[in-house]
Amino acid sequence: MLAGDWTFREADTKTLTHGIHPYPAKMIPQVASRLINIYGNSGGVIFDPYCGSGTTLLEAMLAGMNAIGTDLNPLARLISRVKTHPISISLLDEEISRFPKSIPDKNCPLPYVTNINYWFAKQVQSDLAAIRKYIDAIEKPTIADVFRVAFSIAVRKSSWVRQGEFKLYRMSDKQIKAHKAEPFALMLDALIDIRQRLFSLKNIVSTPRLPPAIHGFNTVDGIPKCAVVPCSVDLVVTSPPYGDSRTTVAYGQFSRLSAEWLGFPDASRMDNLLMGGGKVAKVQSFDVPTLDAVIAGISGVHRDRAREVAAFFADYRASIGNVAALVKNGGYICYVVADRTVKGSKIPMADTTAAFFAEQGFKSIAVPTRTIPNKRMPSLNSPTNVSGKIGKTITVEKIVICQKVT
Numbered sequence: 001m002l003a004g005d006w007t008f009r010e011a012d013t014k015t016l017t018h019g020i021h022p023y024p025a026k027m028i029p030q031v032a033s034r035l036i037n038i039y040g041n042s043g044g045v046i047f048d049p050y051c052g053s054g055t056t057l058l059e060a061m062l063a064g065m066n067a068i069g070t071d072l073n074p075l076a077r078l079i080s081r082v083k084t085h086p087i088s089i090s091l092l093d094e095e096i097s098r099f100p101k102s103i104p105d106k107n108c109p110l111p112y113v114t115n116i117n118y119w120f121a122k123q124v125q126s127d128l129a130a131i132r133k134y135i136d137a138i139e140k141p142t143i144a145d146v147f148r149v150a151f152s153i154a155v156r157k158s159s160w161v162r163q164g165e166f167k168l169y170r171m172s173d174k175q176i177k178a179h180k181a182e183p184f185a186l187m188l189d190a191l192i193d194i195r196q197r198l199f200s201l202k203n204i205v206s207t208p209r210l211p212p213a214i215h216g217f218n219t220v221d222g223i224p225k226c227a228v229v230p231c232s233v234d235l236v237v238t239s240p241p242y243g244d245s246r247t248t249v250a251y252g253q254f255s256r257l258s259a260e261w262l263g264f265p266d267a268s269r270m271d272n273l274l275m276g277g278g279k280v281a282k283v284q285s286f287d288v289p290t291l292d293a294v295i296a297g298i299s300g301v302h303r304d305r306a307r308e309v310a311a312f313f314a315d316y317r318a319s320i321g322n323v324a325a326l327v328k329n330g331g332y333i334c335y336v337v338a339d340r341t342v343k344g345s346k347i348p349m350a351d352t353t354a355a356f357f358a359e360q361g362f363k364s365i366a367v368p369t370r371t372i373p374n375k376r377m378p379s380l381n382s383p384t385n386v387s388g389k390i391g392k393t394i395t396v397e398k399i400v401i402c403q404k405v406t
Helices: 029-039 055-062 074-084 089-101 122-136 141-158 173-178 183-204 251-262 267-273 289-301 303-324 349-358
Strands: 045-048 066-070 213-215 233-238 327-337 362-366 369-371 396-404
Touching: 029 055, 029 233, 029 327, 029 396, 045 055, 055 066, 055 074, 055 233, 074 141, 074 213, 074 251, 089 141, 089 183, 122 141, 122 183, 122 251, 141 183, 141 251, 251 267, 289 303, 289 349, 303 327, 303 349, 327 349, 349 362, 349 396
Parallel strands: 045 066, 045 233, 066 213, 233 327
Antiparallel strands: 327 396, 362 396, 369 396
């Protein structure tokens, strides 16, 4: 099975609740499902240390595994909870039918949203504030969470952010003039779509199962034993950040408007809090020849960018050390990674991931390659931000598979 086609070109990647909300750089469910079927076991424990919007968690639940995930981004955790947790469809239907008839008056206080007038029309602000007040009054937490996910979609679609982008780019004046945003209608459309997906999931998961445990700790700093017991994990399936997230896959940028409207903390600082968000005082050696050579090359062009890359890999190594301690002898890790380009130098993510796990007593099993079809990124970009200088974006992923042997 490892030698087969991992592209899944014609697959529906938004099946069931996988499609409830967009999120940057998601692992597609078909990759997670195949890895779980090969290396997992029903009743075993699976851990995702960078769970994002919950792809691995849902596929693990469908396969009968006990899933644990963590992510620093509260919007990601919200999406993951709604995607994977059981819910009363009848109670949701009651709340959806009540929603259009029970909106509070429009004079509702606005939450703090950075540059709110730059991103939202005045009427849209008023409508969103009324919806937020309605959601805050919902008594059932699981129902309120469904409404919050729908609200996040309505926030994004009613804003002046260029649609189809993950970064915060404002529409042109012409696009803004043509943009007809109706938050109440957008909210209702999102609720109906999420409801149908939850209903479909409920029909498949007919027997009660323990929902995934979703946490907000940072695996760089350590892993609480109350969340995951050392040497208890059978399988890790994840897609980690690739470094350079603030300028490429900007999770915090993507989440910021929704997070601020929902009142989540640290919304504007999220990219700085994530792995590699800072800089190291000096560029260190990682004892991985290919990585050290690349960082040295970047340092010769732009020392600050080399320090940012080094900061990411210092965090990444610490995270891998903590994750490795959770895995049972004979257990597996599967990291879906890609080689980013920084200052014209390709970062060897697959080699580095395998090397860091080798330090922790793992042996490499395989590194299948996956071509990424229909990626929501341009085929060319400007990595140097110099006019006229362009480079290719990521079109290939590698799946690093290792087994713990000591």
